[in-house]
Amino acid sequence: MKKFLGKVLAILWKDILAELRTRDIVVSVLVFALLVIVIFNFAFEPERVGLVACGVLWVALTFAGVLGLSRSFVLEKDKGCLEGLMLCPVDGDVIYFGKMVGNLSFMLIVAIIVLPILFILFNLPIFRPELVLIVVLATIGFASVGTLFSALAVNTKAREIMLPMLFFPIVTPVIIAAVKASGIVLQGGSLSNLSIWLQVMAAFDIIFLVVSSLVFQFIIEE
Template sequence: MSFWRKVFAITWKDVLAEMRTKEIISAVLVFTLLVIVIFNFAFGTSPDVVKLVASGMLWVTFAFSGVLSLNRAFVMEKEEGCFEGLMVAPVSREIIYTGKMLGSLLFLLIIEAIALPIFAFLFNLGVFSWQLIVIVFLTTVGFVGVGTLFSALAVNTKAREMVLPILFFPIVIPIIIGAVKASESALSGGSWGDISSWLGITGAFDVIFLVVSYLIFAFVIEE
């Protein structure tokens, strides 16, 4: 289908550029590790404390990493007017949204896939449960779904980097709550049943905001 071919062309272009520079992944990864280290000093590493705050730490870290990497998503398009190049091409605005969203999703998932084991290693946690993987995936989809919309918006404002967190965090609070609660259960060996209602909320959030962002993206990028 032509829609997906063009979507993947846009995503592939982002992947290619990222493979060249490793700008987003390397910088955000270093940032992520630094945050984890700072948390270590803030809370200490006694098993009791870790058990209590691990899930919260994880999601504070991922939420900040998400904002940081989403902030970069459209910067590349602004240089040399590339975004206008996309606008004059025979692709719908929805294709642009989907392509950029998938790129950000991929980058963020890679960052998380690297950060999670390190997190587990440093805090002596068992993170490899299917529950946790599903939680991380669903929450990340929610992040990039609405984050791509706001990132495109923020890059067109005067204070670029400042704007995204202010818009992004209030909207994603529900899925951060869900991710923290569900991860807490998953890290202590909870079953699917314990987290099902959280997965439900996060899933609903994902679907709703992918659709809404898809529909109103055109209004953000028009001039």
């Protein structure tokens, strides 16, 4: 287990270093997410803006997330680095979790920056701990499925189109659960109404983390 974690962290360390040098993923994702929020802020009347805030948040985070995920394995394809990773004496799940944790970190960084800006522009209560939990659970779902499909799409000619086509139908349950749960939180709903959506997201995360880590080896092999 210690060795497994050590290697997952080595992949994460490598991805963070590369990202710090290029700022390829975080900057493009962040700019896109902020653009979506600002445009929607102008599109709706001020008194109705609060009603659509949760939809705007998840449109921004999911579409921006796809943008970042599509870059994730492009770096690995460069100079055959994916083959270099495959030559390492590790199972496919180590590579999967290393890349997944990297994608998750980048998406969470974007969410940390985007959320306060959304709250200010849409005049919403600044900090709700339940919302943090929703963002974390939904982002784990996105990263678990997105990492798998990003690896699959990187070998195709039209990877920019292929990734959203594969990704969105699968993550629909998480998007629905995240939008519904966020709506409950922002409208001051009860915890019992919220828990069902949290359970949906948690179940999705567990299922797709397990399934994706098991099938990842077959995806990268050919």
